[in-house]
Amino acid sequence: MNDDSNTQKNMTRRQFLATLGMAGVGLAVPAAAAAAAAATAPAEGGEELATLHDLSKCVGCGACVEACREANAHKFPEPKKPFPPMFPATVKAEDWSTRRHVDDRLTPYNWLYIQSARGQYQGQPFEIHIPRRCMHCQNPPCANLCPWGAAARQNNGIVRIDDEICLGGAKCKTVCPWEIPMRQTGVGLYLKLMPTYGGNGVMYKCDRCADRVAKGGQPACIEACPYGVQEIGPRSEIVAKAHALARDMGGYIYGETENGGTNSLYVSPVPFDVLDAAATTGPGKPHLSPVADMMADEDKLALAALLAPVAGVVAGALRLGSRLAGGRRPDPPEGPKPDSGGGGARPSASELLAGGFGKGFTDGASPAPKDGQGGKEGGK
Numbered sequence: 001m002n003d004d005s006n007t008q009k010n011m012t013r014r015q016f017l018a019t020l021g022m023a024g025v026g027l028a029v030p031a032a033a034a035a036a037a038a039a040t041a042p043a044e045g046g047e048e049l050a051t052l053h054d055l056s057k058c059v060g061c062g063a064c065v066e067a068c069r070e071a072n073a074h075k076f077p078e079p080k081k082p083f084p085p086m087f088p089a090t091v092k093a094e095d096w097s098t099r100r101h102v103d104d105r106l107t108p109y110n111w112l113y114i115q116s117a118r119g120q121y122q123g124q125p126f127e128i129h130i131p132r133r134c135m136h137c138q139n140p141p142c143a144n145l146c147p148w149g150a151a152a153r154q155n156n157g158i159v160r161i162d163d164e165i166c167l168g169g170a171k172c173k174t175v176c177p178w179e180i181p182m183r184q185t186g187v188g189l190y191l192k193l194m195p196t197y198g199g200n201g202v203m204y205k206c207d208r209c210a211d212r213v214a215k216g217g218q219p220a221c222i223e224a225c226p227y228g229v230q231e232i233g234p235r236s237e238i239v240a241k242a243h244a245l246a247r248d249m250g251g252y253i254y255g256e257t258e259n260g261g262t263n264s265l266y267v268s269p270v271p272f273d274v275l276d277a278a279a280t281t282g283p284g285k286p287h288l289s290p291v292a293d294m295m296a297d298e299d300k301l302a303l304a305a306l307l308a309p310v311a312g313v314v315a316g317a318l319r320l321g322s323r324l325a326g327g328r329r330p331d332p333p334e335g336p337k338p339d340s341g342g343g344g345a346r347p348s349a350s351e352l353l354a355g356g357f358g359k360g361f362t363d364g365a366s367p368a369p370k371d372g373q374g375g376k377e378g379g380k
């Protein structure tokens with residue numbers, strides 16, 4: 001590239017950042033109540049889709065894990081190496097690109113894994129395999145609290161992170177009760193805007209095969225399972241099926257009420273607190289404990305109220321910046337549709353460049369879950 005084109009590109013970046021700064025000047029903060037409603041209201045349109053996992057059928061063969069990796073390989077990060085110096089310097093680089101083969105936990109290259117629990121229950125041995133991935137919460141804190149509108153909930157119940165505009169601050173991970181999103185350094189918009197510095201990177205997780213579902217297809221993991229463990233359908237039907245299944249096996253439900261309700265329901269013949277105690281949990285290996293509704297927390301509600309109105313505006317500005325900075329993936333068939341309006345507070349350019357509200361994240365232990373209960377059917 002010659003000097004002129006470099007100057008042009010640098011000016012374009014500066015113009016973009018200036019535009020971000022100016023854009024917020026005219027944005028008014030709306031009434032908190034209206035904003036909170038926008039942040040937490042259910043999506044408009046048709047009923048969201050949910051999935052049901054019958055854990056009594058899963059043999060832990062891993063065919064779903066392989067299918068997920070294959071179907072989503074084109075979305076996996078291809079980081080720039082060596083990583084530029086990190087900025088802010090306190091941010092720790094996270095590199096999974098040399099460990100792409102890891103399939104016994106969640107990583108940016110492995111969005112689904114099989115968690116196994118073995119033990120004794122009521123004097124009988126059990127071995128239960130649990131396909132684990134994003135729960136696709138109905139009121140997802142990851143999307144409600146993303147400062148940049150990169151994480152968003154679609155009308156069909158999918159919660160996805162737009163890798164074109166994610167700045168990798170890991171806010172989504174710190175507020176997720178299961179710490180699902182995983183970070184890869186050396187990719188993302190940050191590098192396009194500030195190529196000489198390594199920013200936080202981008203967060204990755206299951207997008208419930210949004211591209212396949214948008215074309216009327218099924219998630220790859222459901223299609224690949226030889227034992228019919230999973231099915232997908234309108235949430236009310238899936239909830240009814242989960243209760244019928246749990247009644248039939250005298251079993252238990254996880255995911256219906258956790259975190260205020262999710263679109264991933266599990267039914268097990270063994271209680272989930274027993275499974276949680278028997279399974280290995282930790283970084284990249286989510287727990288199965290009860291989870292109260294994270295968004296019922298007043299502080300989080302207030303923050304969501306502040307962020308929700310601006311999420312779409314900021315996301316649009318970041319998309320524009322990504323295009324000006326050059327290079328982008330093709331638009332997904334159905335883009336994220338945040339449940340938010342316009343107007344409100346804005347990030348400053350310095351916040352943008354510093355990775356914003358998200359702080360440098362290390363793969364630490366899960367926070368203690370709050371109270372709440374996995375549902376139980378039958379009389380065990």
Ligand code: SF4
Nearest residue numbers: 134135137140142176
């Ligand atoms: S499980 Fe975590 S990452 Fe997935 S939608 Fe819920 S809050 Fe977001």
Ligand code: SF4
Nearest residue numbers: 068206208209219221
């Ligand atoms: S829904 Fe798609 S992205 Fe999510 S675990 Fe299944 S195959 Fe992977």
Ligand code: SF4
Nearest residue numbers: 058059061062064225
């Ligand atoms: S869900 Fe199906 S494909 Fe996946 S491990 Fe269980 S039995 Fe195998």
